[in-house]
Each structure stands twice: as C-alpha cells, then as structure tokens.
Amino acid sequence: MRASFWFGWILSLQMALFWLWGVPSAAAFTPEQQLVLQAWRTINQAYYDNSFNHQNWWEVRDRTLKQQIPNEEAAYTTITKMIATLDEPFTRLLRPEQYRSLQVNTAGELSGVGLQIGVKAGSDAIEVIAPIAGSPAAQAGILPHDIIVQIDATPTSELTLDTAAVKMRGATGTNVSLMVQTADNSPREVILVRQKIELNPxxxxxxxxxxxxxxxxxxxxxxxxxxxxxxxxxxxxxxxxxxxxxxxxxxxxxxxxxxxxxxxxxxxxxxxxxxxxxxxxxxxxxxxxxxxxxxxxxxxxxxxxxxxxxxxxxxxxxxxxxxxxxxxxxxxxxxxxSLFDLPNGSGLAxxxxxxxxxxxxxxxxxxxxxxxxxxxxxxxxxxxxxxxxxxxxxxxxxxxxxx
Structure with missing residues (x-):
C-alpha cells in the first residue's frame, strides 16, 4: 500500500513538472512575443463578444505565438492579423503614431484635411462619416457616405482605417490626393491642401x-x-x-x-x-x-x-x-x-x-x-x-x- 502511494505521488509530481516545463513562462518570451501576448490578453479581458467571433481565442493565442516574430514591425503585423479574426472594424491596433494622433484628435486639434471616416457596413470600404466644418474636405464638397477609393497612389482596399487616417494627416500646407466616389457617380480626384484643423466643438x-x-x-x-x-x-x-x-x-x-x-x-x-x-x-x-x-x-x-x-x-x-x-x-x-496602452507607445482600441x-x-x-x-x-x-x-x-x- 505504501509503495503504491509513493509511486502515485511520484507519478503525479512528474506530470506536474512536465506540465510546468511544457508551458513557457513570461520570461521565456521575446520582447516581440510579449507585445503580442499583451495585446491578446487585453482583448481577452475587455472585448465585448466573449465568443470572439465564434472561435477559440486560446487557440488563436497559441497559433499566433508559434509564428516567427523577429522585430517590432512583425509584432504589429501579427497583432493586426490576430485582431482581423474578430471581423469587427472598430477593434484595432494603434501604432505609436496612430495612438498619438487619436489622442490629439480627441483633445481638440490636428493637422490634415478634416474628414471623419469609418468602415462601410457590409464591406471593407473607407466611408466618410462627416467632414469637419470649414475644413479642406468640407470646402471641396465631400459628403457623408462618400467612399474614399484611393489616397495618393494607394488604394484604400490596402489600408486599415487608422492607416488611411494617418495618410490624410500631415504637415500644414502639403497636398494629398483623394479619389472620392459618391453613390451612383464615377470616382473623382480631389486635391486637398492640409491645414491645421481647429476642432472648436x-x-x-x-x-x-x-x-x-x-x-x-x-x-x-x-x-x-x-x-x-x-x-x-x-x-x-x-x-x-x-x-x-x-x-x-x-x-x-x-x-x-x-x-x-x-x-x-x-x-x-x-x-x-x-x-x-x-x-x-x-x-x-x-x-x-x-x-x-x-x-x-x-x-x-x-x-x-x-x-x-x-x-x-x-x-x-x-x-x-x-x-x-x-x-x-x-x-x-x-x-x-475604450483605449488601452501597449508597450512602446502603441495602443489598442x-x-x-x-x-x-x-x-x-x-x-x-x-x-x-x-x-x-x-x-x-x-x-x-x-x-x-x-x-x-x-x-x-x-x-x-x-x-x-x-x-
């Protein structure tokens, strides 16, 4: 009886040690993997749909961390792809420049063309929610529900919502070309001169x-x-x-x-x-x-x-x-x-x-x-x-x- 007890105890201890050794500790992750893991954990704790678009979010974690993540840029790309599995456009990674830009925007000032944009329901198209009063976009006649087809030489189908916003912002006095499509009309090119946008609310x-x-x-x-x-x-x-x-x-x-x-x-x-x-x-x-x-x-x-x-x-x-x-x-x-901080100045919406x-x-x-x-x-x-x-x-x- 005693021998059987000791054998069972040793076997249990071995299994426990195997389980602990089989799971990497946080210290075992590279800084890039830790960034991805922090993003995954934050979404896991905060996201409103606890089915995570009807998928096993833990399996997404394991699959994601098995990928090669050699540098910070690769980490951002990996996080973006992970979030894309949620199929919900408002949850997104904000790289440091995007995160700073969004914080400045809500504080009440920015430099750009003065467009509020979103993702059109049922598609990936970049849609105008509204031009800001008195902005270059408003003066050019851009209207709510217009579609931004292209920014400079880049089709918006290749851009995320925040990347599109960043491309339209820039130094005061510089130009940006938008290809804009209104319902039932062909796309038209609009050249806008960026200005300091005073968001007097x-x-x-x-x-x-x-x-x-x-x-x-x-x-x-x-x-x-x-x-x-x-x-x-x-x-x-x-x-x-x-x-x-x-x-x-x-x-x-x-x-x-x-x-x-x-x-x-x-x-x-x-x-x-x-x-x-x-x-x-x-x-x-x-x-x-x-x-x-x-x-x-x-x-x-x-x-x-x-x-x-x-x-x-x-x-x-x-x-x-x-x-x-x-x-x-x-x-x-x-x-x-809600906005959540990530390391290195990036964030999550x-x-x-x-x-x-x-x-x-x-x-x-x-x-x-x-x-x-x-x-x-x-x-x-x-x-x-x-x-x-x-x-x-x-x-x-x-x-x-x-x-």
Missing amino acids: VTAELHTENGRKIGYLRLAQFSAKAAQELADKIDRFKQQGVVGYVLDLRNNPGGLVQSGVEIARQWLNEGTIVYTVDRRGAIDAIDATGTALTDAPLAILVNEGTASASEILAGALQDNGRATLVGTKTFGKGLIQ ITVAKYETPNHHDIHKLGITPDRVIPTPPISIAAAATDKDTQYLAAVKELGVGS
Whole structure:
C-alpha cells in the first residue's frame, strides 16, 4: 500500500513538472512575443463578444505565438492579423503614431484635411462619416457616405482605417490626393491642401424668430472640451433671455462617450441616458444627475452623418421626451470603444460594449429615426440655420415660435 502511494505521488509530481516545463513562462518570451501576448490578453479581458467571433481565442493565442516574430514591425503585423479574426472594424491596433494622433484628435486639434471616416457596413470600404466644418474636405464638397477609393497612389482596399487616417494627416500646407466616389457617380480626384484643423466643438448664435430669441448651438464633435464649452454657451443664452434651443448634431461623428453623457445631463434632470451591455450581457444604466441647465424647449437636428456619441445624446433626449428630433435617420454606430496602452507607445482600441437608448433600442447599423423626417439637399456650413436650411426652419417650428 505504501509503495503504491509513493509511486502515485511520484507519478503525479512528474506530470506536474512536465506540465510546468511544457508551458513557457513570461520570461521565456521575446520582447516581440510579449507585445503580442499583451495585446491578446487585453482583448481577452475587455472585448465585448466573449465568443470572439465564434472561435477559440486560446487557440488563436497559441497559433499566433508559434509564428516567427523577429522585430517590432512583425509584432504589429501579427497583432493586426490576430485582431482581423474578430471581423469587427472598430477593434484595432494603434501604432505609436496612430495612438498619438487619436489622442490629439480627441483633445481638440490636428493637422490634415478634416474628414471623419469609418468602415462601410457590409464591406471593407473607407466611408466618410462627416467632414469637419470649414475644413479642406468640407470646402471641396465631400459628403457623408462618400467612399474614399484611393489616397495618393494607394488604394484604400490596402489600408486599415487608422492607416488611411494617418495618410490624410500631415504637415500644414502639403497636398494629398483623394479619389472620392459618391453613390451612383464615377470616382473623382480631389486635391486637398492640409491645414491645421481647429476642432472648436461648439458654435453658438443668437437668432430672433418672430420676435423671440432662439439659441442655436452646433456641436461638431464630442471632444474633451465640448461639455464645458456648451455649458458656457447655454449660460450666456439664458442671460440673454432665449425661449428655446436648436441643437445641431448634423454631421457630428461622435467622439468621447463620456462627453456625450455629460452633455445629456445638461438637458435632463432625471431619467436614463443610455444603457451599456457588456460581454456578459450585463446591462448598466447611466442616468441623469439632476443637473440640467435649462428646461426651455429643445429641438435637435440630425442626419446620416450623426453617429456614435451623437446618437447616444439624441436617443437619450428623444426617448425621455426632452427634445424633438428633426432631419433624417442617423448613421447607426452603437458600439463603444475604450483605449488601452501597449508597450512602446502603441495602443489598442477595443469594443468593450454596445449601447441601447433609454427605450432599449439597439441602433447599431439601424440608426435613429427623427420625430419629423425632413429630407434636404446638402447645404454649405454657411447656409446652416438660415432661411435656406429647411431642416432648421422645421426645428424652429417645433419650438412653437416659427411661422
């Protein structure tokens, strides 16, 4: 009996040692493999789809680490290929220059042509979400849903979303050639001169309609500065005696989700702003905090370029009955990304959750339908909120002060 016990114990010890020796320790990996492993681990912990596109994510790890990864560039390529198996365009590797560029963008300034881009649903095409007001792209007439076919001599079919963005940015005064295709038209070449893009997130104008004061607010992007700037403008309008507001979210491609939540709280005293649904199916409600800045009537302008955080804000105010939405159906991006640092200055943008409006509408690839659908041909930024802007006139009428 004793001999049998010792034999079994020794056999178990041998098996345990074999298992430990068969699994490389973290120290056994090269720096390049450790970079890949860190990316895999971060996605494993954060990605919103715990089926990882219906594949065994551990097998992906083992298969990936068996590849030759001789240098940092090979590590980036390996991570990109690993992420591609998820078949979801918003989760992506950000190389150091891309990561810095994205951080600068959300901070509110960059140098380039002024295009917000995404991946067209159902394809790999690079699609325009919206041009930034006053940018070279906007002045050239590039519109939401245009397809960027080529950047300089490179077809965009060979580029990732972030690589395409980096190629369009550059030193002020330099040129970039875009091949742009609008629906039902042949591609056209557009030569743009890069400029410093001032991302002033809020434009405010005091309008008088039928003898009553209206506060017109155009929100271009949800940057880190947006909520405070909007609060300052609302406070100034209150002092000027406005009786209603028009909030223009047309061609606003989103930005920081937290900024969208903060702005929703400026208009809502109570109610849910948005629900987030994580990888476990757990639903978390983000609510108003009783800090609304005004209870004056509000109409919101939206269109096909209204996306992401803009849709969170529009959906929150529509479902809570706080605002009337006017315009055309929104873009339909209902996934939330967070940024994660990697070594060497690189990073990951990972889809960590999807969101639903307060009435539990999942808008991803569906968009939000306005209360009043008012189609309108594209107009210039200069014509926005004028007598030529039929959507704006309809919004004013919803406030009860229009003709």
